[in-house]
Amino acid sequence: MTSYELTEEFCYKHGYEIVTFPLNVQIKLVGFFLSISSILPLIYAQQKYVYPTTFHCNIKIILIAYFSNATFHASILSFFLAYQSKLVYDMENFCDIFLSKNWYIFGHLLNFYALVVQSLLQIAACIERALATIHAAEYERKNSKIGFSLTLLAVILPAPIIGILYWNESFIDPQISVLATPPSSYRGVNCAFLLFTISAVGCLVTLQYIAFINRQRTSCSRFRLSSHFQLKENLDTTHFITVLMLLQICILTIFAVVTLSLRLMENLFRSKMPLYYTLKSSVFLLPIFFIALPFQTIYMLSKRRRKSKVHCAQLVGLSSKGKQGIENYNNIIYSKW
Numbered sequence: 001m002t003s004y005e006l007t008e009e010f011c012y013k014h015g016y017e018i019v020t021f022p023l024n025v026q027i028k029l030v031g032f033f034l035s036i037s038s039i040l041p042l043i044y045a046q047q048k049y050v051y052p053t054t055f056h057c058n059i060k061i062i063l064i065a066y067f068s069n070a071t072f073h074a075s076i077l078s079f080f081l082a083y084q085s086k087l088v089y090d091m092e093n094f095c096d097i098f099l100s101k102n103w104y105i106f107g108h109l110l111n112f113y114a115l116v117v118q119s120l121l122q123i124a125a126c127i128e129r130a131l132a133t134i135h136a137a138e139y140e141r142k143n144s145k146i147g148f149s150l151t152l153l154a155v156i157l158p159a160p161i162i163g164i165l166y167w168n169e170s171f172i173d174p175q176i177s178v179l180a181t182p183p184s185s186y187r188g189v190n191c192a193f194l195l196f197t198i199s200a201v202g203c204l205v206t207l208q209y210i211a212f213i214n215r216q217r218t219s220c221s222r223f224r225l226s227s228h229f230q231l232k233e234n235l236d237t238t239h240f241i242t243v244l245m246l247l248q249i250c251i252l253t254i255f256a257v258v259t260l261s262l263r264l265m266e267n268l269f270r271s272k273m274p275l276y277y278t279l280k281s282s283v284f285l286l287p288i289f290f291i292a293l294p295f296q297t298i299y300m301l302s303k304r305r306r307k308s309k310v311h312c313a314q315l316v317g318l319s320s321k322g323k324q325g326i327e328n329y330n331n332i333i334y335s336k337w
Contacts, residue, residue, distance in 0.1 A: 006174060011094035014273065015176055019088060019097055021274035027281045028081055034287035036078040038294065042071040045294035049301040055237050058128050058147030065151045066121045066244075067293075073114035074290040080107045080178045098174040105171050107178030112189075113158050119196040120154035122248065125241050126203035132234060133210045165189060176277075179284060186263070193256050200249050204242065211238045236304050243300065247292060251285040258283040 018024060046067040053060060084099070091097055099107070128150060165188040173182055181189050214234045262269075262280055269276035 006095045006098075008094050011097065011174075015097040015174070016088075016091075016094045018274045018277045019084070019176055021278055024274060024278040024281055027278060028085065031281075031284065031287045032078055032081040032085070034291045035074045035081065038074045038287070038290035039071055039078070041294035042067055042074065042290065045297045046071070049298055053301060054233065056132060056233070057144040058150075059125060059132070059237055059241075061144055061147030062121055062125045062128060062151055062154075065154070066118070066125070067297075069114060069117050069121065070290060070293055073111070073118065073286070076107070076110055076114065077287065077290075080111070083107075084177060098176060099178065101171055104175045104178060108175075108180070108182075109162060109166070111178055113162060116158035116161055116192075116196075117154055118248065119200065119252075120157055121151070122241075122245050123199055123203055124150035124154045125245075126206055129210050129234070129238055129241065130206060132237075133213055161192065165192060177281075179281075190256075190260065193252070197249065197253060197256065200245060204245055204249070207238050207242045207245070211235060211242070214238065240297075240300055240304070243296065244293070247296065248289060251289045255283050255285060 046064060050060070050063050050067055055063070083103075087097055087099070128146060131146060166182075166185060169182055169185050171182055175182075259280060262276065266276065
């Protein structure tokens with residue numbers, strides 16, 4: 001555990017010089033602009049596209065939680081980026097550039113909590129899709145207990161995870177950003193992100209297998225009209241979740257790999273600390289994810305609406321002709337009697 005004496009020289013070299021480095025300032029401004037600009041589009045996409053979808057209520061609950069968490073995360077990130085910029089203008093000496101211990105703990109743990117929730121909600125969506133495929137015959141009649149349970153777990157589990165990772169952390173190191181991890185917690189946090197990345201890749205493989213099964217089922221003519229609608233719905237949902245998961249995995253993987261590489265090469269930047277921290281800031285791409293998420297969602301779900309109308313018309317047309325049409329007609333007559 002390291003303790004630092006906050007001299008003016010130390011505060012200037014490890015604080016003020018880094019925070020006011022021109023390229024670092026520009027990156028922080030871009031991050032703030034992207035984060036705060038994404039809040040309204042995220043809310044709009046959730047209310048106008050995610051909530052009205054015909055997805056099963058279980059996956060819809062998870063997706064609503066996913067978008068709510070992204071909105072929350074973008075909001076807190078915007079706030080703390082603005083707060084950190086404000087410190088530059090309010091400081092009376094170079095040491096005022098560092099966040100107070102309480103503010104840092106609050107902001108850092110809140111940011112980490114939102115990151116973990118986002119990862120766990122993706123895993124929850126994968127589990128829900130697997131259950132929907134395994135129990136395809138009766139799943140449409142199931143209530144929303146599965147969705148609520150998985151979402152609740154994704155919201156609650158980060159608390160004990162954070163407790164384990166930061167149990168012995170004293171947070172004594174001066175920090176200029178809530179995104180910075182305390183040095184003594186590097187190993188635990190890196191292991192957690194590695195585990196989440198492996199889980200996400202496993203989920204992607206699972207989703208591809210689920211999509212393959214549903215495509216095979218869709219090609220079978222023995223399924224009734226309602227079953228074809230359900231299978232098409234499963235395919236659309238799986239594709240949508242896969243794209244969102246790929247987007248987040250790419251961003252988090254780039255951040256994790258580059259950050260780890262920079263830590264290993266930290267000694268090379270001893271005389272260039274502003275550049276070192278600027279490079280670390282430049283690969284924190286979550287603001288890009290926040291702004292891309294709603295627009296990608298609007299594009300995909302709008303396209304899905306158009307295709308669904310055409311597909312429904314085709315299925316209804318096919319199911320009113322030939323042997324299948326006779327069976328459907330007889331079933332309707334039988335149900336009337």
